[in-house]
Amino acid sequence: xxxxxxxxxxxxxxxxxxxxxxxxxxxxxxxxxxxxxxxxxxxxxxxxxxxxxxxxxxxxxxxxxxxxxxxxxxxxxxxxxxxxxxxxxxxxxxxxxxxxxxxxxxxxxxxxxxxxxxxxxxxxxxxxxxxxxxxxxxxxxxxxxxxxxxxxxxxxxxxxxxxxxxxxx
Amino acid sequence: xxxxxxxxxxxxxxxxxxxxxxxxxxxxxxxxxxxxxxxxxxxxxxxxxxxxxxxxxxxxxxxxxxxxxxxxxxxxxxxxxxxxxxxxxxxxxxxxxxxxxxxxxxxxxxxxxxxxxxxxxxxxxxxxxxxxxxxxxxxxxxxxxxxxxxxxxxxxxxxxxxxxxxxxxxxxxxxxxxxxxxxxxxxxxxxxxxxxxxxxxxxxxxxxxxxxxxxxxxxxxxxxxxxxxxxxxxxxxxxxxxxxxxxxxxxxxxxxxxxxxxxxxxxxxxxxxxxxxxxxxxxxxxxxxxxxxxxxxxxxxxxxxxxxxxxxxxxxxxxxxxxxxxxxxxxxxxx
Numbered sequence: 001x002x003x004x005x006x007x008x009x010x011x012x013x014x015x016x017x018x019x020x021x022x023x024x025x026x027x028x029x030x031x032x033x034x035x036x037x038x039x040x041x042x043x044x045x046x047x048x049x050x051x052x053x054x055x056x057x058x059x060x061x062x063x064x065x066x067x068x069x070x071x072x073x074x075x076x077x078x079x080x081x082x083x084x085x086x087x088x089x090x091x092x093x094x095x096x097x098x099x100x101x102x103x104x105x106x107x108x109x110x111x112x113x114x115x116x117x118x119x120x121x122x123x124x125x126x127x128x129x130x131x132x133x134x135x136x137x138x139x140x141x142x143x144x145x146x147x148x149x150x151x152x153x154x155x156x157x158x159x160x161x162x163x164x165x166x167x168x169x
Numbered sequence: 170x171x172x173x174x175x176x177x178x179x180x181x182x183x184x185x186x187x188x189x190x191x192x193x194x195x196x197x198x199x200x201x202x203x204x205x206x207x208x209x210x211x212x213x214x215x216x217x218x219x220x221x222x223x224x225x226x227x228x229x230x231x232x233x234x235x236x237x238x239x240x241x242x243x244x245x246x247x248x249x250x251x252x253x254x255x256x257x258x259x260x261x262x263x264x265x266x267x268x269x270x271x272x273x274x275x276x277x278x279x280x281x282x283x284x285x286x287x288x289x290x291x292x293x294x295x296x297x298x299x300x301x302x303x304x305x306x307x308x309x310x311x312x313x314x315x316x317x318x319x320x321x322x323x324x325x326x327x328x329x330x331x332x333x334x335x336x337x338x339x340x341x342x343x344x345x346x347x348x349x350x351x352x353x354x355x356x357x358x359x360x361x362x363x364x365x366x367x368x369x370x371x372x373x374x375x376x377x378x379x380x381x382x383x384x385x386x387x388x389x390x391x392x393x394x395x396x397x398x399x400x401x402x403x404x405x406x407x408x409x410x411x412x413x414x415x416x417x418x419x420x421x422x423x424x425x426x427x428x429x430x431x432x433x434x435x436x437x438x439x440x441x442x443x444x445x446x447x448x449x450x451x452x453x454x455x456x457x458x459x460x461x462x463x464x465x466x467x468x469x470x471x472x473x474x475x476x477x478x479x480x481x482x483x484x485x486x487x488x489x490x491x492x493x494x495x496x497x498x499x500x501x502x503x504x
Binding site for chain 1: 199200
């Protein structure tokens with residue numbers, strides 16, 4: 001079950017993304033970015049097995065449910081998975097600030113890239129504010145999501161040291 | 170010796186790195202290809218999407234139930250918090266509406282009298298079906314919603330979708346049991362409208378924001394903030410006279426604020442309005458006294474005409490509509 005936990009939790013988030021919560025128009029970018037953030041975090045958490053192909057598949061499902069162009073959120077999730085996988089395993093508290101910084105850098109790039117891609121897709125400059133608002137909110141939500149996933153993974157807010165140094169879950 | 174470099178580059182590298190990176194490259198390439206195919210609107214992609222959306226519809230419907238109930242509970246709590254103010258407001262509104270009712274009855278009688286004098290042909294009533302929004306689209310590209318009505322309910326592409334407040338959008342995809350509604354404020358939405366009492370023609374275009382842009386408004390047109398905007402029907406896709414919103418902004422930068430709350434849609438009605446221009450009304454020219462000049466239309470022509478209005482399917486769904494109070498939808502449909 002632990003093996004499928006990352007994929008299942010992201011799947012849950014993808015479905016939640018498509019549900020009509022009645023959020024204002026400016027907040028439309030927040031939930032999909034939470035999905036990307038979860039992919040990033042699962043890749044950074046030691047023992048969190050979410051392969052890039054799985055991340056891309058879940059992104060594709062988000063594309064399907066949202067009615068947007070196929071491949072957009074798949075691409076975002078794939079980038080999140082790639083960077084999360086290379087960001088190093090999350091250690092007991094010490095690397096949290098670094099992970100947060102990496103996420104800030106990543107989400108800034110993703111927001112810019114997403115805005116450019118969307119503008120290119122429509123051949124017109126689209127409104128940047130919802131994307132910027134979503135990116136800023138995701139930065140604020142990062143600790144909540146990360147510690148939430150750590151709790152889901154280990155039942156506590158952080159991995160045990162022996163688990164990290166023995167290299168097994 | 171301390172290892173150099175940040176943890177970003179210190180990840181352990183498995184021996185099967187090359188195939189993994191090749192796979193990653195393949196996935197990036199696949200995403201790019203899918204994006205391009207979506208952009209050009211490839212038929213296979215659209216068909217596959219329709220099928221998959223049909224498959225995911227039950228999951229979405231089940232998942233949306235608690236979200237909708239939570240939203241309603243929140244709205245109800247807000248209502249209770251401001252109950253006394255709301256009662257006062259409703260009393261005043263009720264008084265105003267009674268006066269309007271009286272005036273409307275007078276006008277109805279007058280219109281009926283004038284129509285009888287002119288021998289005007291009655292406009293056919295619109296059939297509609299009501300369903301629920303089961304999913305929202307989120308992201309920079311689209312403002313759309315998925316509803317639990319599909320082809321089996323008689324929904325086709327291009328039908329107008331309304332709620333109690335006004336026009337919501339139109340259907341752009343129709344699966345077997347679900348349909349996707351392109352909302353008014355989507356970047357791809359263009360609705361020909363009439364503005365104000367003068368009925369000035371314009372185009373209400375979505376830009377993914379809460380309000381619509383009012384394009385192609387003539388320079389000498391007289392429009393004021395607060396003027397009502399309604400569909401002109403000149404595109405032949407939407408019926409004429411559906412309420413869209415009110416004019417906001419200033420001269421030269423007018424916008425339209427939709428009546429319908431597009432962020433929190435719940436029950437919506439699909440109007441079964443087919444483009445009149447696409448309906449064959451005249452029988453085909455044929456030899457043997459059954460052609461266009463003949464008084465009797467062929468069976469084929471009759472079938473084509475009636476098939477365009479799926480009354481039976483629609484009426485089946487109207488039964489569903491009975492569970493959902495939507496008097497505004499009824500009023501809109503009658504209009």
